[in-house]
Amino acid sequence: MSKGVLYTMTLSLLSVALLSIAVLFIQHSTAAESRHVELSFTQKIIDIDSSIQSSFAEAIRLRNTTHVVMTNKSMTIYERLPTNYNTLDNILEDLETSIDSDISIVNVSTHIYNSTTIYNQTHAVILQPLNITYEHLSDSNVRIKQNSAVTGYNITFRTTGSISGCSQSITEGTISFEMVALGGGANCTVVNPSVSTASISFSVSGSPVNITIDATGQIDIQSSATIQSEITTYFGEMHDIPYAEVPILIQITDPSFYFVKEGYVRVW
Amino acid sequence: MKKGFILTLDVVLGTTITLIAIAASLFLVTRGSATSLGDHQLARIGSDMILVLDGQKAFDTFDHEYIETKIDQILPSHVDMLIRVEGNFTEGNGTIEVGGTLPYDKPVISSVRVGITDNYEYMKFTAFVWGRNE
Numbered sequence: 001m002s003k004g005v006l007y008t009m010t011l012s013l014l015s016v017a018l019l020s021i022a023v024l025f026i027q028h029s030t031a032a033e034s035r036h037v038e039l040s041f042t043q044k045i046i047d048i049d050s051s052i053q054s055s056f057a058e059a060i061r062l063r064n065t066t067h068v069v070m071t072n073k074s075m076t077i078y079e080r081l082p083t084n085y086n087t088l089d090n091i092l093e094d095l096e097t098s099i100d101s102d103i104s105i106v107n108v109s110t111h112i113y114n115s116t117t118i119y120n121q122t123h124a125v126i127l128q129p130l131n132i133t134y135e136h137l138s139d140s141n142v143r144i145k146q147n148s149a150v151t152g153y154n155i156t157f158r159t160t161g162s163i164s165g166c167s168q169s170i171t172e173g174t175i176s177f178e179m180v181a182l183g184g185g186a187n188c189t190v191v192n193p194s195v196s197t198a199s200i201s202f203s204v205s206g207s208p209v210n211i212t213i214d215a216t217g218q219i220d221i222q223s224s225a226t227i228q229s230e231i232t233t234y235f236g237e238m239h240d241i242p243y244a245e246v247p248i249l250i251q252i253t254d255p256s257f258y259f260v261k262e263g264y265v266r267v268w
Numbered sequence: 269m270k271k272g273f274i275l276t277l278d279v280v281l282g283t284t285i286t287l288i289a290i291a292a293s294l295f296l297v298t299r300g301s302a303t304s305l306g307d308h309q310l311a312r313i314g315s316d317m318i319l320v321l322d323g324q325k326a327f328d329t330f331d332h333e334y335i336e337t338k339i340d341q342i343l344p345s346h347v348d349m350l351i352r353v354e355g356n357f358t359e360g361n362g363t364i365e366v367g368g369t370l371p372y373d374k375p376v377i378s379s380v381r382v383g384i385t386d387n388y389e390y391m392k393f394t395a396f397v398w399g400r401n402e
Contacts, residue, residue: 004275011279018286025290039308044380047315051381058384091388098356098390099382 041257048106049252049261052099056248056265059095063088068125068268070242075127075134076232081223082140085123089114092248109249125244126264130235140224144233146216152176152234153219159227160184161205169199175217176234181209181227244268306399307377313347314379314395321351322393328385330359335366348400355391367396374398 066079089110096108115122124135133145144150152175163183170177173196181188181202188202198213204225212220221229245264252261317339321327326338335351343349350367370376376398383391 004271007275008278011282015282015286018290022286022290036308040311043308043311043315047379047381051319051383055382055384055390059388062386063388094388095384095390098392102354102392103380103382 038257041254041259045252045254045259045261048103049250049263052106052108052250053265055095055099056092056246056250057267059091060088060246060265060267063091066123066125068244070127070244070268072238072242073236074232074234075132075242075244076230077125077134078228078230079142081142081221081225081227081229083123083136084139085114085136105252105254107251107253109251112247112249124247125267126247127233127242127244129240129242130238132233132235134231134233137220141220141222142229142231143221144219144231146214146218147235148217149235150175150217150233151236153178153213154232154234155179155211155221156230157181157209157223157227158230159204159225161207161225161227162186163188164203166202167200171196171198173197175213177213179211307375310347310377310397310399311379313344314349314377314397315381317343317349317397318351318379318381318383318393318395322381322383325386327353327383327391327393328387330357330364332364332366335364339367346400347397349398350396352394352396353391354394355389357389357391370396371398 065083065085066077069076069078092110092114096110099106099108113123122136124133126133130147130149132147132150134142135145136142144153155178157180159182161183162185163181164186166181166186166188168190170190170192173194175195177190177192177195177198179188179190179200181204183204188200190198190200192198195213197215198211200211202209204223204227207223207225209223209225209227210221214220221231223229243266245266248265250261250263250265253259320342321335321338324338326335329335330353339349339351348368350365350370352363352365354363356362376396379395379397381393381395383393385391
């Protein structure tokens with residue numbers, strides 16, 4: 001083979017190699033640009049989602065009469081019964097209207113949280129990841145739904161009224177149960193390490209208070225008397241960090257990225 | 269024409285085309301990496317600024333000077349920003365803008381967040397961030 005052909009072939013190979021590298025560079029550049037677009041989009045979604053969640057959480061924490069404290073073994077809910085959610089509901093509805101009209105990719109639904117008829121999660125607090133639901137059936141009636149993770153309840157009521165007519169009917173089972181009602185005069189106390197069903201009732205200055213545990217472990221508390229309640233639900237020790245959310249649905253949809261995100265508002 | 273001349277011409281032509289392709293590629297690579305990360309950083313600064321100022325309840329006052337002072341205290345020196353606050357409040361007919369003047373000759377990156385005051389007034393924040401002249 002002559003020298004000229006050899007030179008030409010060598011240079012051609014070198015050129016092809018360099019051009020290949022150039023093509024790789026261009027591809028890398030295009031990929032980097034795409035990643036940048038995705039990164040910017042992700043940041044935008046995180047900003048919007050987290051700030052909407054924070055706004056609802058702040059409104060609920062500031063205005064709500066319900067407060068939640070959690071450990072990895074228990075959740076305690078403090079509130080005053082009967083509850084009054086009218087002001088909070090109005091604030092949340094205003095917030096929903098403003099956000100829905102201002103940010104086109106977001107749709108907020110407070111109707112599950114506010115509803116008194118359609119859903120079973122009215123003004124609920126949901127402990128996650130165990131999905132233990134504490135809901136308000138009405139202003140004077142709260143319920144902790146049946147959940148296999150629940151191992152016991154500890155309830156304390158405080159009132160300045162006088163307690164009378166303390167009665168109880170209990171069958172043995174596996175749920176630990178303690179209830180103390182502290183009144184201006186007499187108290188009503190029930191301590192039982194293992195119940196299956198229970199029905200306890202007493203009166204506060206003539207207004208009835210009833211506590212019922214059914215065979216599934218679901219507990220219902222009804223009080224038309226004004227009392228401060230402190231309801232602790234025990235469950236098996238969790239390794240995940242517990243958090244509580246409320247059923248206000250935030251949907252973020254962006255068809256250009258085929259992106260849909262739905263989630264409840266995390267408050268505590 | 270002599271063989272040597274043709275060979276030289278071939279080499280020059282080939283090398284020129286290859287160098288142009290590499291230069292174009294390098295330009296694209298540089299633009300794709302450096303600029304994008306810079307833009308993302310500006311977006312993060314805008315978002316973080318709103319988050320911090322909202323956490324300090326700086327916007328609850330709707331006081332232009334107070335918010336400006338707060339921005340100056342925490343804004344990194346290599347960037348400038350403008351924050352627009354919109355809502356149903358009475359100050360400024362529901363829109364107030366605090367910070368620098370938007371430049372026409374630099375890329376400006378925006379971030380959006382929402383928030384509420386302690387009086388439950390809704391606010392939509394838009395932060396515009398751009399690089400400052402060295």
